[in-house]
Amino acid sequence: MKYVDEYRDGALARRLLAEIRRTTTRPWALMEICGGQTHTLVKQGIDEMLPDGVRLIHGPGCPVCVTPLEQVDKALAIAARPDVIFASYGDMLRVPGSTTDLLALKARGADVRIVYSPLDAVRLAVANPDRQVVFFAIGFETTAPANAMAVWEADRLGLPNFSVLVSHVLVPPAMTAILEAPANQVQAFLAAGHVCAVMGWTEYEPIAARYRVPIVVTGFEPLDLLEGILMAIRQLEEGRAEVENQYVRAVRREGNRAAQETISRVFEVGDRTWRGIGPIPASGYRLRPAFAPFDAERRFEVGEIRVNEHPVCIAGQILQGTKTPLECTAYGTLCTPRRPLGAPMVSAEGTCAAFHAAGRGLGAPARPLVELAAVPETALAAADGPGLAGALPGSSR
Amino acid sequence: MCLGIPGKVIEIRDDGPLRMGRVDFGGVRKEACLAYTPEVGLGDYVVVHVGFSISKVDEEEALRTIELLATMGDLVQQELATMGPGMEVPAVVDEPAPGGRVP
Numbered sequence: 001m002k003y004v005d006e007y008r009d010g011a012l013a014r015r016l017l018a019e020i021r022r023t024t025t026r027p028w029a030l031m032e033i034c035g036g037q038t039h040t041l042v043k044q045g046i047d048e049m050l051p052d053g054v055r056l057i058h059g060p061g062c063p064v065c066v067t068p069l070e071q072v073d074k075a076l077a078i079a080a081r082p083d084v085i086f087a088s089y090g091d092m093l094r095v096p097g098s099t100t101d102l103l104a105l106k107a108r109g110a111d112v113r114i115v116y117s118p119l120d121a122v123r124l125a126v127a128n129p130d131r132q133v134v135f136f137a138i139g140f141e142t143t144a145p146a147n148a149m150a151v152w153e154a155d156r157l158g159l160p161n162f163s164v165l166v167s168h169v170l171v172p173p174a175m176t177a178i179l180e181a182p183a184n185q186v187q188a189f190l191a192a193g194h195v196c197a198v199m200g201w202t203e204y205e206p207i208a209a210r211y212r213v214p215i216v217v218t219g220f221e222p223l224d225l226l227e228g229i230l231m232a233i234r235q236l237e238e239g240r241a242e243v244e245n246q247y248v249r250a251v252r253r254e255g256n257r258a259a260q261e262t263i264s265r266v267f268e269v270g271d272r273t274w275r276g277i278g279p280i281p282a283s284g285y286r287l288r289p290a291f292a293p294f295d296a297e298r299r300f301e302v303g304e305i306r307v308n309e310h311p312v313c314i315a316g317q318i319l320q321g322t323k324t325p326l327e328c329t330a331y332g333t334l335c336t337p338r339r340p341l342g343a344p345m346v347s348a349e350g351t352c353a354a355f356h357a358a359g360r361g362l363g364a365p366a367r368p369l370v371e372l373a374a375v376p377e378t379a380l381a382a383a384d385g386p387g388l389a390g391a392l393p394g395s396s397r
Numbered sequence: 398m399c400l401g402i403p404g405k406v407i408e409i410r411d412d413g414p415l416r417m418g419r420v421d422f423g424g425v426r427k428e429a430c431l432a433y434t435p436e437v438g439l440g441d442y443v444v445v446h447v448g449f450s451i452s453k454v455d456e457e458e459a460l461r462t463i464e465l466l467a468t469m470g471d472l473v474q475q476e477l478a479t480m481g482p483g484m485e486v487p488a489v490v491d492e493p494a495p496g497g498r499v500p
């Protein structure tokens with residue numbers, strides 16, 4: 001197909017890059033919100049192909065990374081109970097809590113299950129009536145429709161043994177918090193396409209107007225990102241600050257009404273603490289009172305939780321875009337995808353993991369012995385420079 | 398986890414209270430809940446997120462994306478690896494450390 005091949009051979013990508021260069025007359029700082037976008041930008045090296053002075057700041061849009069340590073510790077306390085089957089999205093398993101993680105707990109005998117869809121957790125509860133099934137309901141607006149439906153289904157089925165540990169966060173309040181920060185450098189946003197597929201973009205219009213920032217709803221492929229960057233720079237150069245939609249094939253202004261309806265039946269907006277960032281008012285979802293019986297925090301008395309971040313981890317600054325992983329002393333040495341110290345090194349959507357997978361700052365001479373010891377010999381044989389990253393779990397599948 | 402993938406609806410079941418179906422992601426076929434996209438029919442493309450279809454996709458654009466993905470792999474392969482059947486090993490498994498090998 002002519003239309004397709006053109007995209008495949010990169011000709012359009014080159015054209016988009018040339019157009020970005022032609023359009024840019026001044027330095028600009030753009031933030032991509034979503035960790036999936038960060039991964040593609042870093043992996044494809046798009047951030048390094050942009051004209052001098054155009055900078056991409058990687059935003060806090062990695063759901064695994066911003067789930068607060070306190071919630072992770074609560075998850076660990078609940079998962080350790082012998083009467084519980086703890087169900088979670090796979091990425092959460094290696095997220096470090098204060099003392100351990102879910103995967104280590106599972107290795108020690110806790111019944112921790114990976115589910116792809118939250119409906120799988122509901123099925124687990126149906127199949128195991130004598131056990132308590134707890135689902136770790138985390139994520140942005142993208143997982144909210146699924147997580148809400150799981151609770152709705154459990155309620156419809158009258159399941160007494162299903163509950164959710166909720167840690168939902170919302171994008172627009174985080175954008176506002178970033179823009180309000182005195183040290184803010186972000187001049188335009190690439191909004192996360194799939195968040196907008198659910199919510200639409202009307203929430204972004206007052207933000208664009210109030211803070212005079214262009215916001216471009218952007219997809220996840222290299223060409224999407226290049227086009228989104230171009231649209232944002234065009235606005236900046238022309239002095240416009242509007243919400244535009246690059247991701248036309250999947251996003252409509254009003255979003256997905258059916259999904260929004262189920263979300264608001266089950267959840268209400270509440271304050272949330274973001275890992276590494278701190279509390280942001282009205283920045284997340286919690287269960288509505290009518291669904292309190294499904295609240296795992298009520299069902300299981302987990303007591304007072306005292307949290308403990310690893311002292312060298314600068315995840316907070318990474319998530320706010322004020323530092324890059326290369327400025328972290330632990331990056332690639334003490335902290336690797338195999339042994340993450342902080343959440344941004346766990347998920348493929350985390351900025352530290354994206355940098356590591358792309359081999360950023362991992363030149364062979366700088367590679368420390370401690371990391372070599374943890375890598376299989378076969379990988380070492382082929383490990384010249386960035387190749388090493390490809391041998392690590394999380395970057396090769 | 399948070400990556401949405403476009404795929405083609407190849408089966409729709411309206412039997413239960415939840416509209417369910419199967420979606421083909423460039424050869425990998427998975428179960429998905431279609432309740433949030435009541436307008437889609439067989440052969441339509443949808444973006445699937447943690448087992449739920451959240452948006453109908455323009456087919457011409459979706460084909461273009463799939464072709465691109467086929468040339469890139471990576472994140473999408475990871476996401477597909479977490480998609481079942483049902484409950485499985487995580488996409489990011491901690492492989493046993495090669496013990497005792499000290500340089």
Ligand code: SF4
Nearest residue numbers: 313314328335342352
């Ligand atoms: S490299 Fe590791 S320790 Fe450093 S900020 Fe990232 S997650 Fe934290």
